[in-house]
Amino acid sequence: MDALLASGRDDIPECQESDFRAAAGKFASGVTVVTTRNGCEVYGKTVSAFGSLSLDPLMVSVSIGRLSPLVAAILKAEVFAVSVLRHDQQQVSRHFSTRGNGRAIGAFPSVGTEKAVTGAPVISGCLSYFDCRLENVVGGGDHAIIIGRVAAAAGGDGKPLLYFDGDYREIRSTAPVAGVPAH
Numbered sequence: 603m604d605a606l607l608a609s610g611r612d613d614i615p616e617c618q619e620s621d622f623r624a625a626a627g628k629f630a631s632g633v634t635v636v637t638t639r640n641g642c643e644v645y646g647k648t649v650s651a652f653g654s655l656s657l658d659p660l661m662v663s664v665s666i667g668r669l670s671p672l673v674a675a676i677l678k679a680e681v682f683a684v685s686v687l688r689h690d691q692q693q694v695s696r697h698f699s700t701r702g703n704g705r706a707i708g709a710f711p712s713v714g715t716e717k718a719v720t721g722a723p724v725i726s727g728c729l730s731y732f733d734c735r736l737e738n739v740v741g742g743g744d745h746a747i748i749i750g751r752v753a754a755a756a757g758g759d760g761k762p763l764l765y766f767d768g769d770y771r772e773i774r775s776t777a778p779v780a781g782v783p784a785h
């Protein structure tokens with residue numbers, strides 16, 4: 603899992619971890635659950651490090667702690683799904699960020715799932731999902747950047763669950779900010 607380009611600029615000092623955490627906490631993100639299925643075992647983890655990576659081909663990326671059993675399971679299954687959580691799915695996020703809840707036999711005990719194309723579990727009632735086959739895995743420090751080729755995706759109406767400054771948030775409205783065109 604080597605990086606494609608390693609910088610030679612080792613004369614530049616590294617940031618303090620506390621400063622890094624303070625800065626990263628100001629990045630508001632959505633909340634996803636990344637899942638896979640290996641035979642009769644299912645795996646899931648709450649992940650905010652998601653990106654819609656490429657349009658041609660259609661690809662997404664997620665960054666997951668490299669020693670997590672979910673990474674090994676995705677490498678074995680070669681498929682995974684990313685479910686974008688709805689504003690009222692905070693409990694689902696808490697479930698999949700709690701130690702011991704990320705692995706189950708057959709089905710997750712308290713969270714309903716459905717199948718799309720690959721067979722990886724998609725969280726029932728999620729705001730949108732991406733069902734993927736594994737394209738590549740790239741090293742990123744203590745995390746693995748998992749890249750998926752999207753086999754199926756869908757998005758519904760509603761508000762997303764957000765995470766900002768160490769806590770869950772909700773947007774009041776999905777209406778655009780008046781007078782400021784996005785593009």
Ligand SMILES: Cc1cc2nc3c(=O)[nH]c(=O)nc-3n(C[C@H](O)[C@H](O)[C@H](O)COP(=O)(O)OP(=O)(O)OC[C@H]3O[C@@H](n4cnc5c(N)ncnc54)[C@H](O)[C@@H]3O)c2cc1C
Nearest residue numbers: 648649650651665666667669670671698699700701702765
């Ligand atoms: C809003 C939010 C966003 C999040 N975003 C992300 C994200 O983008 N990416 C991400 O990876 N996590 C993210 N997390 C954290 C993640 O959801 C889990 O809370 C975290 O990974 C701990 O889960 P775990 O230890 O039960 O599971 P796992 O990491 O699956 O580990 C299960 C077991 O494997 C072993 N293990 C795992 N790691 C190690 C290790 N380093 N050394 C030794 N043994 C190990 C341990 O026995 C551990 O109990 C997020 C959490 C929240 C709440």
